[in-house]
Amino acid sequence: MRILIVGATGLLGKEIVRLLSSEHEVIGASRNGPDQSVDLADKASIVSMYQQLGTVDAVICAAGAAKFAPLESLTDEDFAFSLANKLMGQVNLVRCSVGHIAQGGSLTLTSGILSLHPVTGSAVVGIVNAGVEAFVRSAALELHGKARVNVVSPGWVSETLAAMGQAYSAGTPAAVVAQAYKRGLVEDITGQVIPVK
Ligand SMILES: NC(=O)c1ccc[n+]([C@@H]2O[C@H](COP(=O)([O-])OP(=O)(O)OC[C@H]3O[C@@H](n4cnc5c(N)ncnc54)[C@H](OP(=O)(O)O)[C@@H]3O)[C@@H](O)[C@H]2O)c1
Incomplete structure (x- = not known):
């Protein structure tokens, strides 16, 4: 398969590329490449x-930013940035794929655990993640028979926790999270929030 991976240079993206590139033609995209530039x-x-x-x-998207900060410190710009980036960025990735994704192809987006399990600072991230998941359920209905659309919802990734000075073992290694994206690619599922096991 010819697979576009947005966020290919990131923590999760690199593991997804590693997992898929031996069997597929992978096109790595992000603002700075490596194969394709996109914002x-x-x-x-x-x-x-x-x-x-x-x-x-x-298409696999493991990119998209949203502001993590306490509610009272969040500015209008923080809300606008987050909605335009991780939410509308992924929505537009799906909208713009029509006509460019093969019949029966798959689109796999990224949300995250903070939509269901909030912590202090996750107000905007929670909105964005829940919005991506709701969009995926609707888009899957409307694209039925043309393309499959799913979303992976990672919990905390081990490498991210370690970088924050927390226990690696409290999260899931990025290489394990990457397996969930492969499910979106190869399994005959659509409209699903794919949990990370
Ligand atoms: N790490 C975690 O613990 C965790 C947990 C739950 C959910 N998630 C979600 O998983 C996704 C990936 O996380 P990560 O930790 O792998 O992130 P990361 O290491 O920061 O990597 C982000 C990737 O996305 C690209 N990117 C950033 N902004 C972009 C934009 N506007 N347009 C296109 N590409 C862009 C980056 O490359 P460029 O700089 O070249 O653009 C990079 O390849 C994020 O949506 C994050 O919220 C992560």
């Missing part, structure tokens, strides 16, 4: 990317 927060950049790529069999 999720800029719809024109997504349109331009698909024009350059033509048709792909699958």
Whole structure:
């Protein structure tokens, strides 16, 4: 398969590339490449990317930022940034894929545990993650028979916890999280929030 991976240079993206690149043609995308430049927060950049790529069999997105900060410190700009980036960035990635994804292809997005299990500082991240999941359920209905759409909801990733000075063992290693994206790719599922096991 020809697979576009947005966020290919990130913690999760690198493991997804590692997992899939021996069996598939992987196109790594992010703001700085490596194979394709795209800024999720800029719809024109997504349109331009698909024009350059033509048709792909699958799209995986392990990118998208949202502001993590206590509610009282969040600014209007923080809300606008987060909604435009991780939420609308992924929504637009799906919208713009129409006509560029092969019949029966798959799109796999990323949300996160904070939609269901909030902590102090997760107000915007929670909105964004829940919004991505709700969008996926609706988009899957409307794209039924054309493309499958799912979302992986990671909990805390071990490497991220370790970088924050917390216990690696309290999270899930990125290489294990990557397996959930493979489920979105190969299993005949759509409209699903794929848990990380
Ligand atoms: N790590 C965790 O514990 C965890 C837990 C739950 C959910 N998640 C979610 O999983 C996703 C990936 O997390 P991660 O830890 O792997 O992140 P990461 O290491 O910071 O990597 C982010 C990747 O996305 C790219 N990127 C950033 N902004 C972009 C934009 N506007 N347009 C296109 N590409 C962009 C980055 O490359 P460039 O800088 O070149 O653009 C990079 O490849 C995020 O949505 C995050 O919220 C992570």
